[in-house]
Amino acid sequence: MSGLLPIGLGRGTKLVKLLSGSGKEYVCLARLHGDVEENEIRRVINLFQGKIYQRPPVRSSVKRAIRIRTIYSIEILELKGRDILLKVKCEAGTYMRKLCYDIGEVLGVGAHMDELRRIGVGHFNESDERLVTLHEVFGAYMLWKERQYEDELRRVVRPMEEIVTNLPPIIIRDSAVDAIAHGASLAAPGVLSFSSKINKGDLVALYTKKGELVAISRTLYSAKEILGMESGLVAESLRIFMEPGRYPSFWKDK
Numbered sequence: 001m002s003g004l005l006p007i008g009l010g011r012g013t014k015l016v017k018l019l020s021g022s023g024k025e026y027v028c029l030a031r032l033h034g035d036v037e038e039n040e041i042r043r044v045i046n047l048f049q050g051k052i053y054q055r056p057p058v059r060s061s062v063k064r065a066i067r068i069r070t071i072y073s074i075e076i077l078e079l080k081g082r083d084i085l086l087k088v089k090c091e092a093g094t095y096m097r098k099l100c101y102d103i104g105e106v107l108g109v110g111a112h113m114d115e116l117r118r119i120g121v122g123h124f125n126e127s128d129e130r131l132v133t134l135h136e137v138f139g140a141y142m143l144w145k146e147r148q149y150e151d152e153l154r155r156v157v158r159p160m161e162e163i164v165t166n167l168p169p170i171i172i173r174d175s176a177v178d179a180i181a182h183g184a185s186l187a188a189p190g191v192l193s194f195s196s197k198i199n200k201g202d203l204v205a206l207y208t209k210k211g212e213l214v215a216i217s218r219t220l221y222s223a224k225e226i227l228g229m230e231s232g233l234v235a236e237s238l239r240i241f242m243e244p245g246r247y248p249s250f251w252k253d254k
Helices: 010-020 038-047 096-107 134-147 151-156 160-164 174-181 223-227
Strands: 024-032 050-054 067-080 083-090 111-121 169-172 191-194 203-207 213-219 233-240
Touching: 010 160, 024 096, 038 067, 038 083, 038 096, 050 096, 083 096, 096 111, 134 151, 160 203, 160 213, 169 174, 174 213, 174 233, 191 223, 203 233
Parallel strands: 169 203
Antiparallel strands: 024 083, 024 111, 050 067, 067 083, 169 191, 203 213, 213 233
């Protein structure tokens, strides 16, 4: 497999798991084991759009139990003989080689996956011109190591805040930052502003007024409820990214 692979560095490694649960987009080459009419191929492939049952293949890192996965879209980019080039948007945890196998089973001739390229992970897409290759990352690192030249390294390593742009934001007061950096949950007095689209139980990103990521939290109330709160906890901290001591401490252990 080739294509897009988000990599976290330092504290950003904590966000990789968040991306692993996001939707994926692939370009896949499936090869049929027999001849089938084009109309039948298109009809059968359309059957796989939506919720499907899938058992992970023998060579997989998870238990081989039947589970439900969603195919958001499946499109034939090219069809030539027994080769089918597919573009698939799917739920995380969908096995493309098993999808190709199952399509072949329904067609009655068998099939296997010949090539696979991942072109999208969550809100990241291969069409983004700012994406870089691992060779570019290595080159930037060597420039920094040998010549202390930072500009190229700053170009290829992007802020971890970009990973969570799809999460509803809550901007917190400077007085609340250090407490959360030490593991505290967010209380109503520490909230400065927030998205009106927040629902109870949502994952949200907590930011400083400068736009620095402080933590990933889960809300205890909806936006409408938070609006009327003057005290009490509004979000439970799950992952902390801000280092303690970066902001002044306005709290005391008692």
